[in-house]
Amino acid sequence: MPDAHRLNLSAGLASVTVAALLVGLKIWALGETQALSVAASLADSTLDLMMSLGGLAAILYAARPPDEDHTFGHSSAEDLAALGQAVFILASAGVIGVAALLRLTAADPIPLTAEGRGIAAMSLAIALTLGLVLWQRRVAARTGNRVVRADSLHYLGDLLPNIGAILALWASDQFGLARLDSAIALATAAMLAVGALGIGRGAWDALMDRAADPQVIVRIERLAENQPGVLGFHDLKTRRAGARLFVNLHIELDGRQSLNDAHAIGAALKHAILAEFPGTDIIIHFDPARRPDTPG
Structure with a gap:
């Protein structure tokens, strides 16, 4: 099993496990406190569990090797799942914001x-969530997996409602206040909305075969320009699917050299790109360079 897939799978399994633990913990807390903030946090964790299961399924599906019907693999499943999570996070942000406003304007808390x-x-829920987020961010930084990154954002957003619930319980116990978490809930909703739009935009761009970031394209161009034996290049095309980068490039070579020599140059360039961007799917086409004495 490749290291990237193993890391992504570990993050998915950790997400499902923590979500299940949080649901059980918050069911108990709700029964003890009857707190609306805990009930909202329980509902959020229940939906987290559903989304984590969906994200794990996407990671497993995306790791399947190419087949006759999907010759480029299944990595776009990650983008589809990330887009679904972004929509869900955005809807959750709206619900949290509305609920917070209703609590602030309610006559009797x-x-x-x-x-x-x-x-x-x-507090235990926060510790579990924080541990999960730290692991997910480490995995996402190493693999670039959008599903893991979106899941991490979602759980990071859960920290503020949990903290808000603690503050609300403390304020109720000490001062008889029960509305303190509403302001934090509004801030959480704004943070979730901004993050969801970023995740959704990235997933949408990948599904629509948008080119890779300009910095990535420039780095690939420099590798081609500096590769010995490459006299020029054209028709550089890039796209992303999930965490995977796809590169299609035409290089111009001396047409008088042997096929073995041309292949060696192309292979060297491919290895250089892979060293810079591990896991990239690369297709390099060979074209004869126009000689100075060639008319037209």
Whole structure:
């Protein structure tokens, strides 16, 4: 199993495990406290579990090797899942924002009970979530997987509602206040919306075969320009699918050299690109360079 797939799979399994633990923990906390903030956090964790299961399925599907119907592989499943997660996160941000406004304008807040036990449960939830987010970010940094990155953003957004629930329980216990988490919930909704738009834009661009980042294209062009034996290049095309980069390039070579020599030059350029961008799918075409004495 390739290292990148193993890391992505570990992040997916960790996400499902933590989400299941959080659901059980928050069910208990809700029964103890009757806190609306805990109920909202429970609903969010339940949806987290569903999204984590979907993300894990996408990671497993995307890792399948190419077949007759999918000759370029299945990595676009990651972008499709990331786009779905982005839409879900954006909808969640809207729900959180509306709920926060309703709580702020409500005449009578819901009375809270057993705040101490609720604070302990939510503190444990924060520790579990933080551990998961740190691992997911490490995996995403190494593999570039958009599903893992989107899942990490979602769980990072969960930290603020959990902290808000703790503050609400503490304020209720100490001062009889039950609306403190509403302001934090509004800030969380804004953060989630901005992050979801970024994740969704990246996934949409990949699904629409948008070219790679300009910096990536420039680096590939420099590799081609500096490769010994390459007299020129044209028709450089790039796209991304999931965490995978696809490169299609025509290089111009001396047409008088042997096929073996031409192949060696192309192979050297391919290895140079792979060294710079590991895991890239590369297709290099050979074209004879126009000689100075060639008319037209």
